[in-house]
Amino acid sequence: MQKKIYIAGHRGMVGSSIERNLQAKGFTNIVTRTHAELDLTDQAAVQKFFAQEKLDEVYLAAAKVGGIHANNTFPAEFIYQNLMVQNNVIHQAFVHGVKKLLFLGSSCIYPKLAPQPMAEEALLTGQLEPTNEPYAIAKIAGIKMCESYNRQYGETHGIDYRSVMPTNLYGPGDNYHPENSHVIPALIRRFHEAKLANAPEVVIWGTGTPRREFLFVDDMAAASVFVMNLDKAIYDQHTQPMQSHINVGFGSDVTIAELAKAVSDAVGYQGKISFDPSKPDGSPRKWMDSGRLNRLGWNAQVGLAEGLNRAYAEFQQAIG
Numbered sequence: 001m002q003k004k005i006y007i008a009g010h011r012g013m014v015g016s017s018i019e020r021n022l023q024a025k026g027f028t029n030i031v032t033r034t035h036a037e038l039d040l041t042d043q044a045a046v047q048k049f050f051a052q053e054k055l056d057e058v059y060l061a062a063a064k065v066g067g068i069h070a071n072n073t074f075p076a077e078f079i080y081q082n083l084m085v086q087n088n089v090i091h092q093a094f095v096h097g098v099k100k101l102l103f104l105g106s107s108c109i110y111p112k113l114a115p116q117p118m119a120e121e122a123l124l125t126g127q128l129e130p131t132n133e134p135y136a137i138a139k140i141a142g143i144k145m146c147e148s149y150n151r152q153y154g155e156t157h158g159i160d161y162r163s164v165m166p167t168n169l170y171g172p173g174d175n176y177h178p179e180n181s182h183v184i185p186a187l188i189r190r191f192h193e194a195k196l197a198n199a200p201e202v203v204i205w206g207t208g209t210p211r212r213e214f215l216f217v218d219d220m221a222a223a224s225v226f227v228m229n230l231d232k233a234i235y236d237q238h239t240q241p242m243q244s245h246i247n248v249g250f251g252s253d254v255t256i257a258e259l260a261k262a263v264s265d266a267v268g269y270q271g272k273i274s275f276d277p278s279k280p281d282g283s284p285r286k287w288m289d290s291g292r293l294n295r296l297g298w299n300a301q302v303g304l305a306e307g308l309n310r311a312y313a314e315f316q317q318a319i320g
């Protein structure tokens with residue numbers, strides 16, 4: 001019989017891509033619940049769900065997610081909801097005999113001024129970026145929770161809980177909210193609306209100088225499935241019990257000004273691009289060292305220009 005796999009957050013950008021990836025590989029025994037059907041911050045409901053379902057594997061892609069403005073404006077929601085979701089899912093997975101779990105963290109776990117590119121060893125070596133510190137603290141707790149359960153129960157209970165740290169993601173299923181989204185969906189919407197309105201100028205938040213590394217979501221899903229299925233001896237050989245997370249990046253980064261030009265090209269907007277330095281820049285740079293994952297045999301496939309074209313096509317479909 002096929003293993004029974006739960007994708008937490010299957011309606012989100014990454015969770016839906018993981019579901020498509022697994023379906024394409026022939027997996028049919030996939031369990032999902034919408035947020036309305038199962039609120040993962042509700043401990044009793046999560047306990048009941050795991051007791052009923054008897055799962056083999058869990059992809060934990062449900063989280064409270066947003067861009068720099070949302071993180072800065074709703075810090076209480078970001079720390080509370082993320083800690084609750086991951087505590088409930090990881091703990092109930094353990095209690096109900098789930099052997100394999102993959103936790104999705106974020107590149108914002110690393111110090112604001114970490115040496116670039118940021119290797120896994122940079123974790124907990126310095127101050128975090130203030131705009132997303134509460135979210136980052138929750139994500140660090142998730143990594144440490146997986147590691148702690150492995151250390152205490154790995155041998156006795158045969159569990160193997162892993163963590164991947166995605167860089168900034170984009171693609172089909174993204175959140176295109178004008179204020180609360182990440183930069184790529186925000187700019188796709190802004191340039192698209194400016195093109196339709198023949199607006200002479202589009203304003204980009206911040207100075208345009210921060211650098212970001214962008215990964216297309218289907219690459220992230222492929223990396224998640226790859227890491228989940230790595231042989232334990234190989235995974236253990238490339239990680240350490242208290243340094244077990246794996247970075248997932250594209251390999252190179254761009255400035256926000258360069259990104260804005262690339263998005264305007266993808267959308268076909270021909271007006272002026274200007275910057276509003278009164279808006280926060282966030283981290284100056286978050287370029288990940290993905291050498292650990294590359295040595296394990298995985299590399300990103302979708303470049304930024306192609307990924308932006310695909311994201312814009314999906315955005316146009318989504319808005320009808």
Ligand SMILES: NC(=O)C1=CN([C@@H]2O[C@H](COP(=O)(O)OP(=O)(O)OC[C@H]3O[C@@H](n4cnc5c(N)ncnc54)[C@H](OP(=O)(O)O)[C@@H]3O)[C@@H](O)[C@H]2O)C=CC1
Nearest residue numbers: 009011012013014035039040041062063065104106168169
């Ligand atoms: N997008 C990015 O750039 C990055 C994402 N990540 C991480 O990747 C993972 C997936 O992110 P992404 O797909 O972009 O996020 P999305 O917001 O697209 O998806 C998250 C999903 O989780 C669900 N969810 C949130 N809270 C709950 C809850 N209490 N109970 C049940 N379901 C819930 C959401 O449902 P609903 O919408 O109904 O609330 C949504 O479907 C997250 O862990 C995120 O932190 C890491 C780095 C970058």
Ligand SMILES: C[C@H]1O[C@H](OP(=O)(O)OP(=O)(O)OC[C@H]2O[C@@H](n3cnc4c(=O)[nH]c(N)nc43)[C@H](O)[C@@H]2O)[C@@H](O)[C@@H](O)C1=O
Nearest residue numbers: 067068071106108132181182183186205206210280281282
């Ligand atoms: C993935 C990551 O996402 C968040 O961090 P972030 O990397 O700062 O992500 P962002 O996409 O929101 O911004 C990237 C850069 O882009 C600039 N920028 C310009 N114009 C817009 C704009 O219109 N919207 C947004 N959001 N940013 C803009 C913005 O000022 C910043 O310099 C974390 O909180 C955390 O959640 C996390 O892990």
